[in-house]
Amino acid sequence: DAGVTQSPTHLIKTRGQQVTLRCSPISGHKSVSWYQQVLGQGPQFIFQYYEKEERGRGNFPDRFSARQFPNYSSELNVNALLLGDSALYLCASSPSGTGISLGETQYFGPGTRLLVL
Amino acid sequence: AQSVSQHNHHVILSEAASLELGCNYSYGGTVNLFWYVQYPGQHLQLLLKYFSGDPLVKGIKGFEAEFIKSKFSFNLRKPSVQWSDTAEYFCAVTILTGGGNKLTFGTGTQLKVEL
Numbered sequence: 001d002a003g004v005t006q007s008p009t010h011l012i013k014t015r016g017q018q019v020t021l022r023c024s025p026i027s028g029h030k031s032v033s034w035y036q037q038v039l040g041q042g043p044q045f046i047f048q049y050y051e052k053e054e055r056g057r058g059n060f061p062d063r064f065s066a067r068q069f070p071n072y073s074s075e076l077n078v079n080a081l082l083l084g085d086s087a088l089y090l091c092a093s094s095p096s097g098t099g100i101s102l103g104e105t106q107y108f109g110p111g112t113r114l115l116v117l
Numbered sequence: 118a119q120s121v122s123q124h125n126h127h128v129i130l131s132e133a134a135s136l137e138l139g140c141n142y143s144y145g146g147t148v149n150l151f152w153y154v155q156y157p158g159q160h161l162q163l164l165l166k167y168f169s170g171d172p173l174v175k176g177i178k179g180f181e182a183e184f185i186k187s188k189f190s191f192n193l194r195k196p197s198v199q200w201s202d203t204a205e206y207f208c209a210v211t212i213l214t215g216g217g218n219k220l221t222f223g224t225g226t227q228l229k230v231e232l
Contacts, residue, residue, distance in 0.1 A: 003160075041225070043161075045221065108160050
């Protein structure tokens with residue numbers, strides 16, 4: 001079975017530009033979460049979507065937005081890019097929206113490495 | 118808000134040495150705890166998790182972790198490491214709010230196992 005897939009794998013943008021990152025969850029998974037991993041740090045939670053609705057938002061500015069489609073895939077958009085947005089962006093999927101508290105596992109994709117110049 | 122601390126940022130061990138990586142969290146309520154591993158060039162993978170029951174949890178590849186509620190700790194252990202265990206290890210926690218799947222990660226421990 002295919003795992004979580006993300007595209008593109010690498011991206012270079014300049015300050016002020018906008019970027020869209022894409023994620024396809026594991027088949028049958030309805031929840032997608034996004035994380036930002038800056039070099040030398042652990043992943044930081046950005047968003048969680050379940051059944052196309054936002055279920056959680058981390059401490060990120062409004063320049064960050066996301067959405068989930070009927071097929072449960074998801075996009076993360078970042079506007080007005082800053083140098084500090086350079087990071088690995090991870091997508092994770094799980095079967096349901098709250099099941100992690102019942103022992104459900106989040107499965108991570110390989111990430112999209114974004115470099116802002 | 119919950120937070121996770123991993124005290125060892127870099128650990129170097131020889132093969133067959135024993136491993137213990139520290140993880141402490143700050144949250145007074147009920148938590149679920151996880152250890153993820155990231156091998157070089159690969160994505161994050163779940164090593165083990167605790168959500169209820171026996172506080173001693175066994176995971177893949179011979180790893181185990183013990184949840185000690187009184188110490189807010191969830192340390193990862195392996196009796197004898199192998200060169201292939203070289204990777205970055207992340208401790209993570211989620212609180213039982215029923216409101217979503219937010220994982221809070223520690224900063225990670227880079228483990229290097231030398232032959």
